[in-house]
Amino acid sequence: MLTLYHHPFSPSSRFVRLVLGEYGANFELKAVNPWERHREFLMLNPAGTVPVLIENDGPPICGPLPIMEYLDETRGYAMGDRRLMPDHPDRRAETRRLVDWALRKFDDEVVGHFVRERIYKQDMPRSVGGGEPDSAILRIARANIHHHMRYFGYLAASRKWLAGDRLSFADFALAAEFSCADYLGEVPWAEEENVKAWYARVKSRPSFRPLLAEKMLGMPPSLSYADLDF
Amino acid sequence: MLTLYHHPFSPSSRFVRLVLGEYGANFELKAVNPWERHREFLMLNPAGTVPVLIENDGPPICGPLPIMEYLDETRGYAMGDRRLMPDHPDRRAETRRLVDWALRKFDDEVVGHFVRERIYKQDMPRSVGGGEPDSAILRIARANIHHHMRYFGYLAASRKWLAGDRLSFADFALAAEFSCADYLGEVPWAEEENVKAWYARVKSRPSFRPLLAEKMLGMPPSLSYADLDF
CATH class of the missing domain: 1.20.1050.10 (Glutathione S-transferase Yfyf (Class Pi); Chain A, domain 2)
Structure with a gap:
C-alpha cells in the first residue's frame, strides 16, 4: 500500500499523483498544509515539504525526484513500453x-x-x-x-x-x-x-x-x- | 574523455569534481562565469547554469543531479564497494x-x-x-x-x-x-x-x-x- 502526503495545488505533488496514475499504482492521499509544520509530518520529512511517499511500513521517500527514481526503480521494468524513464x-x-x-x-x-x-x-x-x-x-x-x-x-x-x-x-x-x-x-x-x-x-x-x-x-x-x- | 564546465566556487560544481575524483575519472575542467550567459554555453545548457558534463561526443549532461545519476549508471557497478549510491x-x-x-x-x-x-x-x-x-x-x-x-x-x-x-x-x-x-x-x-x-x-x-x-x-x-x- 502506498500513501502520498500531498497538497492538492502543490505542482510537485501533482507530478507524483500523475506518475502513480500512469504506473497503475493504488494509493491513498493525505492532504498536508506545508506551512503548518505539524510535528507528526516533520518526523516524516524534516524539510516540512510535500510530496512524501510511504510504501507499506517502509521509510518515507521525500521529495519529487527521490520519489520519481524510487517508482522507476521499483516499478519501471514491469511497465515495459510504458516506462516513463528511457533506457539509455x-x-x-x-x-x-x-x-x-x-x-x-x-x-x-x-x-x-x-x-x-x-x-x-x-x-x-x-x-x-x-x-x-x-x-x-x-x-x-x-x-x-x-x-x-x-x-x-x-x-x-x-x-x-x-x-x-x-x-x-x-x-x-x-x-x-x-x-x-x-x-x-x-x-x-x-x-x-x-x-x-x-x-x-x-x-x-x-x-x-x-x-x-x-x-x-x-x-x-x-x-x-x-x-x-x- | 570527460569535460566539466564549472565555476570554482559553485558548490554543485565542486560536488561533481569530488565525485569524479572518487570514481577515479580523468576529466578536463572549463571554467564558466554563469552570469555572463555566453551563447556558446547556453547552447550546451539553456538554463545557463553549471555544472555541465560532456563525455566524448555525447550530449551535455546538465545539472548536479542528472550528472550524479549518469555517473552512477555508467560507472557505479564497476566501483564495487566504493560505489557512492546504496543498492536498496x-x-x-x-x-x-x-x-x-x-x-x-x-x-x-x-x-x-x-x-x-x-x-x-x-x-x-x-x-x-x-x-x-x-x-x-x-x-x-x-x-x-x-x-x-x-x-x-x-x-x-x-x-x-x-x-x-x-x-x-x-x-x-x-x-x-x-x-x-x-x-x-x-x-x-x-x-x-x-x-x-x-x-x-x-x-x-x-x-x-x-x-x-x-x-x-x-x-x-x-x-x-x-x-x-x-
Whole structure:
C-alpha cells in the first residue's frame, strides 16, 4: 500500500499523483498544509515539504525526484513500453534535466509564485505570511512565464514529447506545473500553439482526471482548466 | 574523455569534481562565469547554469543531479564497494533526499547567499547585479545556518556517514557546500563537534585536495579551510 502526503495545488505533488496514475499504482492521499509544520509530518520529512511517499511500513521517500527514481526503480521494468524513464543514460539525463527545469526552475521563477500568492496565502494565517497576493511578485511571475513558454515551444516543435520520442517523467513534471498555473488562468496558451497541443495530449490521459476534478473553495478554475479541447 | 564546465566556487560544481575524483575519472575542467550567459554555453545548457558534463561526443549532461545519476549508471557497478549510491531503493531514496537537502535547501537558504554575495558579486559587472555584498542577505544566511547545523549534527551523531553506514553521494554534496562556506569562514564549527569531525573525515580524502588548493584572487581562504586538523 502506498500513501502520498500531498497538497492538492502543490505542482510537485501533482507530478507524483500523475506518475502513480500512469504506473497503475493504488494509493491513498493525505492532504498536508506545508506551512503548518505539524510535528507528526516533520518526523516524516524534516524539510516540512510535500510530496512524501510511504510504501507499506517502509521509510518515507521525500521529495519529487527521490520519489520519481524510487517508482522507476521499483516499478519501471514491469511497465515495459510504458516506462516513463528511457533506457539509455544520455536520454535519462535529458529526461532528468527537464524534470528539474519544470519542478525547480519553472516553479521557482513562475508557478511557485502563482500558487503561493494566489492559493496558499488564502489559507495561511497572517502570522506565517498569509493574506492578499503580492502584486509585485505576480508581475514578475507573469513576465517570466513568456521566456519559459518560448523554450517549451521550441521543445514542443522539435520533439514528439518533451524529452524525445517517448512520453516520459518530463512530460508529467511540466504538465503538473502547467495544471496549477492553468487553474488560475495564468498560462498565455495563445503564444505557443505547439505547447498548447502538447498539453492537450497530456491532459487527456486518464491519469489527469483526478486533478481536473480538483476544485478550490472560493476560487473556481479558469474556463480552460478542465476542458480537453481548450 | 570527460569535460566539466564549472565555476570554482559553485558548490554543485565542486560536488561533481569530488565525485569524479572518487570514481577515479580523468576529466578536463572549463571554467564558466554563469552570469555572463555566453551563447556558446547556453547552447550546451539553456538554463545557463553549471555544472555541465560532456563525455566524448555525447550530449551535455546538465545539472548536479542528472550528472550524479549518469555517473552512477555508467560507472557505479564497476566501483564495487566504493560505489557512492546504496543498492536498496529505500537507501537510495535517503541518499537522494540528503543530496537534495544539501544542493538545494542548504544552498538556497545559506551557502548560495554567501557565494553570491561574497564571491560572485566581486566578479560580476554592476549591470548584472555585481558590487558590494548585501549585508541584509548575509545576515539572513548567517541566521539560517544554525538550523542546518543542528540537523546535520543530529545526523552526524546518529550515523557513521550522512546517509547511513556507507560513504555516499550525500557526503560529497554536503561537503561541497561546506567547503565554499568554510573558505569564507562562515561555518560555526564549534557549534557541532560531530559535524566538524564528519567534515574532517571527508575533507581528508584525496578527491578533496584540488578544491583545497583553489584560491580566489583578493580573498584568501579562512585559516581552517585547507587545514585537515582544523
